[in-house]
Structure formats: C-alpha cells, structure tokens
Amino acid sequence: MAALEARGAVRHVEEIDQDAYEATGLMYRFIDEFGWLGGPAVVFDRVKVDGQWMESPVIANQFGRWEFDALAFGIDPDGLDQRQMYRATLAKLTELMDENGEWTTLQPAEVSTDQAPCKEVKVTGDDIDVTAFPFLQTNPADGGRYINTGNVVLEDPTHGRNVGTYRCQVKGPKKIAINPEPNQDGWKFLMGMKERGEPFAKAAVVLGAEPVVYAIGSSKAAGYGQDELAIAGGLKGKPINIVKCETSDIMVPADVEMVIEGEIPFDMEPEGPFGEMYGYIGRHKPENFYMNVTAITHRRNPIFINQFTGVTRHFMTAPLEVTASFKLRKIFPNFVGLHIALHIPGFCFVSIDKQGAGEGLAVGREVSKLLKISKITIVVDKDVDIHNQTEVLHTVGARWQPAPATHIVDEAPGMSGDPSTPKRGITSRVVIDATRQLPEEGGPQEFGKMNRECLVEGQPDIFERIDKKWSGLLQEWKQDP
Ligand SMILES: Cc1cc2nc3c(=O)[nH]c(=O)nc-3n(C[C@H](O)[C@H](O)[C@H](O)COP(=O)(O)O)c2cc1C
Structure with a gap:
C-alpha cells in the first residue's frame, strides 16, 4: 500500500455507509x-x-x-506503461522457474510469537466475535457478510500444507463458512481427512497476507501438495515468516493482519448465495463446509481487505500465466504467450508463432484443457498484442472464419460461479483460431496485408516521428478526454 501511495494510486474515503451499499456503489463508479x-x-x-x-x-x-x-513482484515501474510493467513481471517470474518448470522455493522461517505481528492481540473463548470486524456484505443479494480474501491454511500428514483463497461467509460470532469448490486442493485435503474418519479438520484463515503469498494462494501456480509458502518465499527472495497457531499446530504466515483459527467438522451447512466473479449472483449452496472458531489473533490496528467480487479485478494473474506458459511452451515450441483476461471472465488470449496448418486449433485445445478458467480460448498470431483486448477482438472480427477455424468441447470441468451452465461446475468450451488461415486450412489464397503494416513499410520511422513531433498534443488529449 505504501508503494501504491507513493505512486499516487490510492484514494481515501473517510467514512462510508455499507449498510446502504455505498462502498459497492463507489467501486462500480470507479470502474465505470x-x-x-x-x-x-x-x-x-x-x-x-x-x-x-x-x-x-x-x-x-x-x-x-x-x-x-509489477510493484508486488519488485519491478521498477519507472518509464514503463502498464502493459510494459506487466510484461516485465512475466519475464521476471519466468526467470524464477527452472528448466523443469519448478519455481525457485525458499522454506518458510519459523518465528516466535513475540516476533509475529499477527499475534499482537489474542482473542479466545467467549471474547471471540467475528462479527465485530468490518467484513462486508458486498451486495444486497449476498447471503450475508463475507470474509472474501482469506487464505485458508490446512495441513495434512501426507500432502503437507495447502494455502487457498476461499470465501468464508460470516455465520455468527464463532462460526464462518469455508468454501473450497469440489476438487480444489483444499477440498481434497478436507475430503481426505473425512474419509480417514477424523472428527474435524484443524484450519486457519489468514487475512491480509502479503501480495506474493496471496497471489500464490489464489491461483494454480502451486501444484497439489506443493507448499504455497515455500514458492512465495522463492518468488520474494526471502523466506516467509511463519508462526504456530494458538489452538493447533498449524503454521501460518506471521506478518499478516489477522488469523482466524478453528475446526471444520464434516457435517455440512447451507451457504450463499454470493455475487460471483462473473458479475452474477451465484446459486445458494445447500451443503458447504463451515468452521467453528477457536481463536482470533490480530495486529493492534488491523487493516481489512474486501474483494468487491465481480466489480474489480480480484487477483494477480502473472504467476498463473507463467506456470501455464511453461507447460505449453514444452509441448508447442511455437507458443508465444497467453493472457487470462480476468476483466472479461471466461476469456483467454493466446499468441503463437504459427508455422503450419492446424497449429492454432492444436494449441487452443491444449489451453482449453489446461485452464479451467478458459471457456473461450482465442488464438492469434504473434503480431497481435494479447494484452490489448480491442486488438484481439478486432483480430477475431477480421481474421477468423467460424467454419472451420473453431473447435467446441461439449462437456468439461467449469468454474462454479459461471451463471450460464445448467449444471454447476460443468461447461462447454470453444476454441477460436483467429490466426491467419492458410489455404490448406480453408483460408484465402492470399491474406491481405494490414493497412498499418503497409504504412510502416513505406514510412519505417512514422510512429517515432509522430510521437516526437506531437507528444504534447497526444498527452494533452489523454489528460482531458
Ligand atoms: C478473491 C478470491 C476468492 C476466491 N474464492 C474462492 C472460493 O470461494 N472457492 C474456491 O474454490 N476458489 C476460490 N478462489 C480461487 C482459488 O483461490 C484458487 O483456485 C486457488 O488455486 C485455490 O487453491 P488450491 O488450488 O490450493 O485449492 C478465489 C480466488 C480469489 C482471488
């Protein structure tokens, strides 16, 4: 937050009435x-x-x-625009991966309770009251107030530690829901414990973890059984400090704002509904995990984070993109990059250095298999900027022929919050091959050149000249649209 403040990227609101949903309204307005x-x-x-x-x-x-x-991963933003910063982040993270696609890891370092900011205040027994903290109800249609940026920490004798971001509905002073969707790593941990006949799972929900921990806990950048905290330490270049919980042996990040400890029994309770990342109110869940809270520890003046889900971008995509790109580059040497466009959920843009017929659909099919989030995979040639949504959609309009450059998967695992599916968690998918089609793929004998390409061929320094000569005019217009 200090880094964001220094860049003038933070706005303060002295007070706001969330009982009247003003914070939600204001966030919509910022995005509008x-x-x-x-x-x-x-x-x-x-x-x-x-x-x-x-x-x-x-x-x-x-x-x-x-x-x-970029700031969270230590990129110097000076002189770079947003897209350049994002690409620099991808490049830095790619360097932190070895030739087998494994992240550099650093084991977490245990600190004592008195060195752990999250232990400045300890609340146990009858004093526990989750409702006393500003966990918000984001939308009138939500089932209630939510802790919606908590990293749920679970430990299992075989698989080690799992850290996953799952929303937690506030159900009472000492009870919260825990919402790993079926087949999430956290869900597998819990179901494993249930099958082994354990009466409950010990768990801890960590709030306000540093961005690197949050990013790894929120994405599939860590595989099943890999320790998210060791990966986060590797990415940060410094071990993540951990400390033991008060009411279990679970080790949690120490430099966080709050830790809610508890026990998850295996009888289920209803949860939701919740305004999901797709921007639609999800379905009420008749059965979900919940946690009885056994202790809360926190900083003296904790800061809370509310994810205005479906309103704002909800996590840093760079680690997930680097992980997926590594796998794809191994299979397809001509794979260039991909972008998960969170602001238009369901879309993934992929770029390839196409050399032969069929490559676009082949790469797209693999992306579609690899990334559950990718319901609509759009493959483009490498001259198209996948970080520019308008350019990608323009390319679809101009280069794509729906027949035959489309592949449809009838049934595949899908995102639970997708409002369009009749069966929760199941989706169909489409791959759109918007690369220039070769004649042998059913494309034109000759693909017309782009106007812009011809301009640059005729006037190679055109844009440098214009930027130099007219930068004042361009800047002035940007400031006063
Ligand atoms: C703000 C936010 C909220 C999320 N809420 C949930 C959730 O309620 N349930 C879920 O299964 N995944 C949720 N996710 C996605 C998971 O965090 C993500 O898939 C992660 O990889 C899960 O960890 P795991 O792979 O260890 O299970 C959320 C992600 C973010 C950023």
Missing part, C-alpha cells in the same frame, strides 16, 4: 469511469456495518491494475 485496469486502490477509513461504525480501515481494488502486480 476508469475501466477494470484503470481505477485506484481505495482505503475506506471508517465503515458502517450492521448499524455500527467500525474504525478499522478496509482496502479495496489493491490488485486492480497491472502496475500493482
């Missing part, structure tokens, strides 16, 4: 005005929740812009 990748991070200093003014600040949209990914 400045777009998904253009809004500031926002700090709400006081928030009214359930009739009470709560003094702890609430942060929103702290991962809204690509420049925030």
Whole structure:
C-alpha cells in the first residue's frame, strides 16, 4: 500500500455507509469511469456495518491494475506503461522457474510469537466475535457478510500444507463458512481427512497476507501438495515468516493482519448465495463446509481487505500465466504467450508463432484443457498484442472464419460461479483460431496485408516521428478526454 501511495494510486474515503451499499456503489463508479485496469486502490477509513461504525480501515481494488502486480513482484515501474510493467513481471517470474518448470522455493522461517505481528492481540473463548470486524456484505443479494480474501491454511500428514483463497461467509460470532469448490486442493485435503474418519479438520484463515503469498494462494501456480509458502518465499527472495497457531499446530504466515483459527467438522451447512466473479449472483449452496472458531489473533490496528467480487479485478494473474506458459511452451515450441483476461471472465488470449496448418486449433485445445478458467480460448498470431483486448477482438472480427477455424468441447470441468451452465461446475468450451488461415486450412489464397503494416513499410520511422513531433498534443488529449 505504501508503494501504491507513493505512486499516487490510492484514494481515501473517510467514512462510508455499507449498510446502504455505498462502498459497492463507489467501486462500480470507479470502474465505470476508469475501466477494470484503470481505477485506484481505495482505503475506506471508517465503515458502517450492521448499524455500527467500525474504525478499522478496509482496502479495496489493491490488485486492480497491472502496475500493482509489477510493484508486488519488485519491478521498477519507472518509464514503463502498464502493459510494459506487466510484461516485465512475466519475464521476471519466468526467470524464477527452472528448466523443469519448478519455481525457485525458499522454506518458510519459523518465528516466535513475540516476533509475529499477527499475534499482537489474542482473542479466545467467549471474547471471540467475528462479527465485530468490518467484513462486508458486498451486495444486497449476498447471503450475508463475507470474509472474501482469506487464505485458508490446512495441513495434512501426507500432502503437507495447502494455502487457498476461499470465501468464508460470516455465520455468527464463532462460526464462518469455508468454501473450497469440489476438487480444489483444499477440498481434497478436507475430503481426505473425512474419509480417514477424523472428527474435524484443524484450519486457519489468514487475512491480509502479503501480495506474493496471496497471489500464490489464489491461483494454480502451486501444484497439489506443493507448499504455497515455500514458492512465495522463492518468488520474494526471502523466506516467509511463519508462526504456530494458538489452538493447533498449524503454521501460518506471521506478518499478516489477522488469523482466524478453528475446526471444520464434516457435517455440512447451507451457504450463499454470493455475487460471483462473473458479475452474477451465484446459486445458494445447500451443503458447504463451515468452521467453528477457536481463536482470533490480530495486529493492534488491523487493516481489512474486501474483494468487491465481480466489480474489480480480484487477483494477480502473472504467476498463473507463467506456470501455464511453461507447460505449453514444452509441448508447442511455437507458443508465444497467453493472457487470462480476468476483466472479461471466461476469456483467454493466446499468441503463437504459427508455422503450419492446424497449429492454432492444436494449441487452443491444449489451453482449453489446461485452464479451467478458459471457456473461450482465442488464438492469434504473434503480431497481435494479447494484452490489448480491442486488438484481439478486432483480430477475431477480421481474421477468423467460424467454419472451420473453431473447435467446441461439449462437456468439461467449469468454474462454479459461471451463471450460464445448467449444471454447476460443468461447461462447454470453444476454441477460436483467429490466426491467419492458410489455404490448406480453408483460408484465402492470399491474406491481405494490414493497412498499418503497409504504412510502416513505406514510412519505417512514422510512429517515432509522430510521437516526437506531437507528444504534447497526444498527452494533452489523454489528460482531458
Ligand atoms: C478473491 C478470491 C476468492 C476466491 N474464492 C474462492 C472460493 O470461494 N472457492 C474456491 O474454490 N476458489 C476460490 N478462489 C480461487 C482459488 O483461490 C484458487 O483456485 C486457488 O488455486 C485455490 O487453491 P488450491 O488450488 O490450493 O485449492 C478465489 C480466488 C480469489 C482471488
């Protein structure tokens, strides 16, 4: 947040009434005005929740812009625009992967309780009251208030530690829901314990972890059984400090704002509904995990984070993109890159250095298999900027012929919050091959050149000249659209 403040990328709101959903309304307005990748991070200093003014600040949209990914991963942003910063982040993370696609890891370092900021205040027994903190109800249609950026930490004797971001509905002073969707790593951990006949699972929900921990806990950058905290340490170049919980042996990141400890029994309870990342209210879940809270520890003045889900960008995509790109490059030497466009959920843009017939659909099919989030995979030639949505869609309009350059998968695993599927968690998929089609793929005998390409061929320095000569005019217009 200090780095964002220094860049002038934070706006403060002294107080806001969330009982009247004003924070949600304001975040929509920021996005309406400045777009998904253009809004500031926002700090709400006081928030009214359930009739009470709560003094702890609430942060929103702290991962809204690509420049925030860059800052979190230590990229010097000077002189770079957002896209360049994002590409520099991808390049830096790629360097931190070895030739087998494994991240550099650093084992977490244990610290004592008195060295752990998350232990400044300890609340146990009858004093426990989750409802006393500013966990917000984001939308009137949500089932209630939510802790929606918590990293749920579980430990298993065989698979080690798992850290995953799952939403947690506040169900009472000492009870919260825990929502790993079926087949998530956390879900597999819990089901394993249930099958072994354990009466409950010990767990801890970590709030306000540093961005690198949060990013790895929120994406499939870590494989099943890999320790997210060791990977986060490797990416940071410094071990993540961990400390033992008060009511279990689970080790949690120590430099966080709050830790909610508890026990997850295996009888289920209803949960939801919740306004999901697709921007639609999800379905009420009749059966879900829940946790009885056994202790809360926190910083003296904890800061909370609310994800305005479906309104703002919700996590840093760079680690996941680098992981997926490694796998694809191994299979397809002509694979160039991919981009998971979170602001238009379901889309993944892929670029290839096409050399022969059939490559576009082949790469697209593999992406579609690899990434559950990719319902609509669009493959383009390498001259198209996959970080520029307009350019990608323009290319689809201009280079793509629906027949035969399309592949449809009738049934595949899907995202649980997708409102369009009749069966939760099951989706169909489409691969759109928007690369220039060769005659043997059913394309034209000769693909016309682009106007812009011809301009640059005729006037190779045209854009440098224009930028130099007219930069004032261009800048002035940007400031006053
Ligand atoms: C803000 C946010 C909320 C999320 N909520 C959930 C959730 O409620 N359930 C879920 O299964 N995944 C959720 N995810 C996605 C998971 O965090 C992600 O798939 C992660 O890889 C899960 O960890 P795991 O692979 O160790 O299971 C959320 C991600 C973010 C960034």
